[in-house]
Amino acid sequence: MGYLDQLRSRFRREHVSLDLDQIQALILRARPEPYVGLHAMLRVDEAAGGRDVIARIAQHVPSAQDWAQDRDAWVGVAISHAGLRALAVPEESLATFPLPFQQGMAARAEQLRDVGENAPETWEEVFGDDGCHVAVTIYAVGQPELRAAREQALATLDDAVGVTLLGVHEFGVDEEAANPFGYRDSIAQPTVAGSGVVPVPGQERAIAAGEFVLGEDSETGAPVAMPSPDILGRNGSFVVVRKYQSRVGAWNDFLRDSGSTVDEQDLLGAKMVGRWRSGAPLVLAPEADDPALGADPERNDDFGYADDAHGLACPYSAHSRRMNPRDGELTILTDVNLHRIIRRSSTFGPAWRRDLTAADDAAEDRGIFFIFISARAYDTIEFLQQEWINRGNFIDLGDERDPVVGVHEAPGNFTIPDEPVRRRVSGVSTFNRLRGGEYMFMPSLPALEWIGRAGWLEQHAPSTSTA
Numbered sequence: 001m002g003y004l005d006q007l008r009s010r011f012r013r014e015h016v017s018l019d020l021d022q023i024q025a026l027i028l029r030a031r032p033e034p035y036v037g038l039h040a041m042l043r044v045d046e047a048a049g050g051r052d053v054i055a056r057i058a059q060h061v062p063s064a065q066d067w068a069q070d071r072d073a074w075v076g077v078a079i080s081h082a083g084l085r086a087l088a089v090p091e092e093s094l095a096t097f098p099l100p101f102q103q104g105m106a107a108r109a110e111q112l113r114d115v116g117e118n119a120p121e122t123w124e125e126v127f128g129d130d131g132c133h134v135a136v137t138i139y140a141v142g143q144p145e146l147r148a149a150r151e152q153a154l155a156t157l158d159d160a161v162g163v164t165l166l167g168v169h170e171f172g173v174d175e176e177a178a179n180p181f182g183y184r185d186s187i188a189q190p191t192v193a194g195s196g197v198v199p200v201p202g203q204e205r206a207i208a209a210g211e212f213v214l215g216e217d218s219e220t221g222a223p224v225a226m227p228s229p230d231i232l233g234r235n236g237s238f239v240v241v242r243k244y245q246s247r248v249g250a251w252n253d254f255l256r257d258s259g260s261t262v263d264e265q266d267l268l269g270a271k272m273v274g275r276w277r278s279g280a281p282l283v284l285a286p287e288a289d290d291p292a293l294g295a296d297p298e299r300n301d302d303f304g305y306a307d308d309a310h311g312l313a314c315p316y317s318a319h320s321r322r323m324n325p326r327d328g329e330l331t332i333l334t335d336v337n338l339h340r341i342i343r344r345s346s347t348f349g350p351a352w353r354r355d356l357t358a359a360d361d362a363a364e365d366r367g368i369f370f371i372f373i374s375a376r377a378y379d380t381i382e383f384l385q386q387e388w389i390n391r392g393n394f395i396d397l398g399d400e401r402d403p404v405v406g407v408h409e410a411p412g413n414f415t416i417p418d419e420p421v422r423r424r425v426s427g428v429s430t431f432n433r434l435r436g437g438e439y440m441f442m443p444s445l446p447a448l449e450w451i452g453r454a455g456w457l458e459q460h461a462p463s464t465s466t467a
């Protein structure tokens with residue numbers, strides 16, 4: 001059974017309580033493996049032309065319900081606050097969006113700890129004030145399917161007026177789904193209550209739908225604040241987009257400097273990520289990689305950290321353990337289920353090679369469009385960047401930072417618990433440099449249609465009824 005069929009076999013219509021026919025498939029449905037795809041970035045220069053493009057692209061956006069049928073490519077659309085304004089969505093509605101989203105990611109650099117070489121002043125031009133208003137994403141199982149979806153969805157731009165295509169960024173990976181560092185990626189994902197997908201073994205209870213879908217009850221028991229009017233906010237979600245350039249050569253050099261054999265280097269890399277390259281979690285495979293475990297969706301997420309209380313298998317500072325401490329104890333208590341995210345990242349550039357060195361990083365462009373979806377995405381990313389990525393207090397590690405995505409203005413440390421004494425490896429640098437990002441809103445299908453036809457104008461139109 002192929003990966004996509006495997007995913008679909010976990011779908012049970014009788015478990016559905018959400019309005020699947022209104023929610024964009026990209027929110028609730030995982031990408032295929034292997035996958036190819038693209039992000040097209042658009043700027044709206046003229047409102048009516050922009051709305052026309054939204055209306056036409058919306059026809060090609062499948063719902064989370066359609067996805068269960070035989071689809072081999074799917075399109076998603078997200079819009080920034082500046083984009084909604086450029087589409088002439090009324091100011092009274094724009095003002096109901098959360099402040100960070102209104103301000104945009106560049107303006108939130110301080111809260112996001114986007115400093116030094118990650119600061120907005122250094123970003124690519126497409127991000128920032130007059131940058132990407134609308135992002136169209138396509139995921140497909142292969143190149144022919146991507147071409148067909150692209151022709152359909154983007155054909156509308158050929159004769160569009162008032163919309164500029166700023167760029168198309170292609171991405172894709174093979175069946176190992178390896179990211180730029182050669183690690184299988186996007187394994188651990190929350191199960192969304194009411195979405196109809198049966199959890200895989202080890203996935204804790206399903207997370208309240210309102211953490212991911214606006215209008216539904218969240219983990220606190222009430223919905224997260226929703227933009228108005230209802231037709232615009234309900235069944236939408238927020239998206240964090242952050243483009244990283246991956247310094248894979250510098251990462252390889254760091255491992256080589258700190259480990260004398262290939263096995264030692266691979267173990268150190270796994271300790272930093274929390275999983276081996278195959279995806280096998282350290283907690284289940286502490287000594288050596290286990291590719292069969294890594295590839296098995298029934299087993300590769302079936303673990304917690306309670307039995308590894310001292311971090312001897314998986315260090316507290318490992319990226320995966322920081323990003324989801326699961327049932328492990330934390331020095332600073334927090335409800336981990338309020339910080340869960342649906343990751344839809346995409347990897348671009350040539351595949352990882354062991355012989356790459358820092359000198360290759362400038363010559364070969366590799367990286368990740370780190371994308372995640374959550375009804376409180378703007379809060380979650382700011383919390384993660386401040387507390388769990390660029391600090392170590394919550395795990396008693398002072399100012400030690402995430403070894404994969406932390407920003408290191410000076411070389412940092414990585415602590416590996418061991419007995420009788422822990423090991424501290426120095427020389428961690430910014431292995432993933434931020435090239436830009438934006439907060440986006442992923443509207444429901446009715447909302448896309450409403451934006452496309454300027455539904456707000458109709459509310460104010462005089463009644464034509466003669467009754």
Ligand code: HEM
Nearest residue numbers: 183184185186187188244275320323324368370384405432
């Ligand atoms: C940009 C470079 C990044 C790389 C190379 C990377 C790599 C990885 C890898 C290899 C895993 C383990 C496999 C998996 O469970 O999918 C992982 C897990 C994860 N990453 Fe990242 N990541 C990156 C950025 C980020 C950022 C910026 C965040 C959050 C703001 C993040 C959040 C997570 C989460 C939540 C998990 C799953 C943890 C779990 O549930 O066990 N990642 N990442």
